[in-house]
Amino acid sequence: MSIPERLAANRYETDEEQSHIHVDQDLARSTGTGERIIAVCPAKVYAREADGTISVEYAACFECGACLAVAAPGALEWHYPRGGMGIQLREG
Amino acid sequence: MSEELEPDFDVIVVGAGIAGCVTAYRLAQAGRSVVLIERGEAPGSKNLSGGVLYSRVMEEVFPGFLAQAPVERRITRNYVQFLNATSSVGIDYADERLGDPVNAVTVLRARLDAWLGEQCEEAGVFLMPGVRVDEVLRAGGEAGPVVGVRAGEDELRARVVVAADGVNSFLSRAAGLRAKEPENHLAIGVKAVVTLGEERVRERFHLGQDDGVAYAVVGDCTLGVGGGGFLYTNRDSVSIGVVLRLDDLMARGLESSVVFDHFLAHPFVAPFLAGGEVSEYASHLVAEGGIAMLGEIATDGLVVVGDAAGLTLNTGLTVRGMDLAAASGIAAAAGIEAALESGDVSKAGLGGYREALMASFAGRDMVTYAKAPAFLERPRMYAEYGQVLADVLYGAFDHDLTPRKHLVALARGVVKKSGVRMRDLVSDAIAGVRAL
Ligand SMILES: Cc1cc2nc3c(=O)[nH]c(=O)nc-3n(C[C@H](O)[C@H](O)[C@H](O)COP(=O)(O)OP(=O)(O)OC[C@H]3O[C@@H](n4cnc5c(N)ncnc54)[C@H](O)[C@@H]3O)c2cc1C
Ligand code: SF4
Numbered sequence: 001m002s003i004p005e006r007l008a009a010n011r012y013e014t015d016e017e018q019s020h021i022h023v024d025q026d027l028a029r030s031t032g033t034g035e036r037i038i039a040v041c042p043a044k045v046y047a048r049e050a051d052g053t054i055s056v057e058y059a060a061c062f063e064c065g066a067c068l069a070v071a072a073p074g075a076l077e078w079h080y081p082r083g084g085m086g087i088q089l090r091e092g
Numbered sequence: 093m094s095e096e097l098e099p100d101f102d103v104i105v106v107g108a109g110i111a112g113c114v115t116a117y118r119l120a121q122a123g124r125s126v127v128l129i130e131r132g133e134a135p136g137s138k139n140l141s142g143g144v145l146y147s148r149v150m151e152e153v154f155p156g157f158l159a160q161a162p163v164e165r166r167i168t169r170n171y172v173q174f175l176n177a178t179s180s181v182g183i184d185y186a187d188e189r190l191g192d193p194v195n196a197v198t199v200l201r202a203r204l205d206a207w208l209g210e211q212c213e214e215a216g217v218f219l220m221p222g223v224r225v226d227e228v229l230r231a232g233g234e235a236g237p238v239v240g241v242r243a244g245e246d247e248l249r250a251r252v253v254v255a256a257d258g259v260n261s262f263l264s265r266a267a268g269l270r271a272k273e274p275e276n277h278l279a280i281g282v283k284a285v286v287t288l289g290e291e292r293v294r295e296r297f298h299l300g301q302d303d304g305v306a307y308a309v310v311g312d313c314t315l316g317v318g319g320g321g322f323l324y325t326n327r328d329s330v331s332i333g334v335v336l337r338l339d340d341l342m343a344r345g346l347e348s349s350v351v352f353d354h355f356l357a358h359p360f361v362a363p364f365l366a367g368g369e370v371s372e373y374a375s376h377l378v379a380e381g382g383i384a385m386l387g388e389i390a391t392d393g394l395v396v397v398g399d400a401a402g403l404t405l406n407t408g409l410t411v412r413g414m415d416l417a418a419a420s421g422i423a424a425a426a427g428i429e430a431a432l433e434s435g436d437v438s439k440a441g442l443g444g445y446r447e448a449l450m451a452s453f454a455g456r457d458m459v460t461y462a463k464a465p466a467f468l469e470r471p472r473m474y475a476e477y478g479q480v481l482a483d484v485l486y487g488a489f490d491h492d493l494t495p496r497k498h499l500v501a502l503a504r505g506v507v508k509k510s511g512v513r514m515r516d517l518v519s520d521a522i523a524g525v526r527a528l
Binding site: 080 | 132377
């Protein structure tokens with residue numbers, strides 16, 4: 001079962017107005033943070049685009065914080081989504 | 093500025109996980125006014141664990157817990173499974189004594205925490221779900237005592253603030269109690285709930301009506317990354333996942349989802365899941381630093397409980413955090429109650445929390461397992477040892493018409509061939525006995 005299929009079983013209240021994740025593209029490249037956050041994220045939120053930048057599919061996020069833990073200081077701005085937004089676990 | 097304002101509550105608890113709910117419940121029972129703020133749309137909607145709750149401490153807080161709370165199955169059978177690419181060796185420990193009195197149950201946090209939130213409300217706690225706390229408020233500048241919290245435009249004040257906001261605890265970081273955690277103190281847990289139906293769960297795992305099993309898996313299940321796999325039975329589903337130490341995962345350049353998929357596809361695991369539906373797939377960090385991670389847990393006007401305080405134990409076979417979260421909630425409520433009683437909510441006034449915590453089973457177990465994190469960082473646990481075990485057993489069971497050897501000679505030969513040095517084996521064994 002592919003990851004997108006698995007994600008489809010989850011419930012999300014996506015915050016359409018703002019993303020809770022921002023990548024500093026220059027720092028992500030120079031520090032290797034790009035590779036690290038792509039590898040660590042089980043939701044496949046991060047992907048490398050053809051132009052070398054990191055794209056962010058923030059709506060899929062599980063809010064675990066693993067990407068922030070492995071990111072170099074300043075390369076990733078990450079906080080919890082606004083109250084009531086984001087993933088809504090039904091099992092846990 | 094803010095210090096002249098009257099507090100709105102005696103206590104603000106941030107985070108309606110197990111630690112926050114137990115703290116809030118106890119203080120409300122003691123007659124305090126308590127607000128419990130949770131960023132999820134309901135308690136539990138952000139929370140995830142593997143799912144084995146050592147439940148006796150919950151009975152202490154909520155008499156009748158096992159009968160009333162939404163628990164899944166009582167664990168009466170524990171498997172320790174070494175997985176290699178093409179073989180596996182397991183220890184099967186079943187014991188009726190584990191079921192009477194009940195020692196551990198499986199839980200699903202979205203259900204359990206919702207129930208805990210209801211108990212809090214019934215006890216008089218004011219529950220505020222769907223609200224994210226953004227920062228703590230201090231009286232008189234940067235280093236002043238904590239006097240409340242800010243959530244968006246709203247400010248709430250209380251005599252004591254409890255940071256029960258989980259492993260990422262932005263609150264205790266902002267309060268200066270924690271720095272960014274080193275990667276070897278953190279692991280990522282990737283988990284799915286696979287629904288099979290109640291009958292299929294019972295048949296496939298040979299279970300009685302309410303019984304359950306817990307598999308702790310090490311070895312090839314993580315492609316050698318420090319950590320392990322787990323499989324726990326719920327009423328009509330299984331909780332399955334891997335826990336991967338971040339430093340090791342990064343050093344090996346592996347993707348967490350690839351390791352997870354590898355585990356689920358392993359010939360030992362796949363048949364357990366056949367025909368099931370993935371009903372949820374998510375991840376959460378695990379605090380793995382042990383007592384080294386337990387830093388300051390109180391400052392003026394604020395205490396930290398549960399995962400936010402780094403209170404998790406990984407002994408290799410079990411991840412324990414939920415029972416420790418409950419124990420820290422009990423200790424914190426006692427410490428806060430004493431501080432409110434005496435009118436001194438400074439760090440010193442809140443000192444009863446640390447004392448009560450360290451005197452409880454939670455504090456004592458953290459001390460007992462102080463060496464476990466370093467022991468579990470020894471790499472051979474995740475690669476060679478499972479293979480050594482399988483090779484010894486292969487030598488014993490594979491009758492290839494060569495003359496048989498005694499087990500000891502067989503084992504010696506296998507260890508020699510495996511490349512594990514006898515010195516390391518002995519050192520790992522001694523360290524293991526001391527740490528666990
Ligand atoms: C994969 C995995 C397997 C595990 N297996 C087990 C196991 O088998 N047995 C066991 O005992 N333990 C296990 N654990 C550990 C256990 O899950 C944790 O120790 C436990 O959940 C800690 O509870 P807590 O209340 O401290 O924190 P949490 O349950 O994380 O609760 C924190 C709460 O705070 C809220 N919050 C956070 N920030 C804010 C904010 N700014 N504003 C408002 N609310 C906020 C969150 O939404 C959440 O509700 C496992 C953990 C993982 C990840
Ligand atoms: S918080 Fe977890 S799920 Fe979300 S982007 Fe980071 S690693 Fe991925």
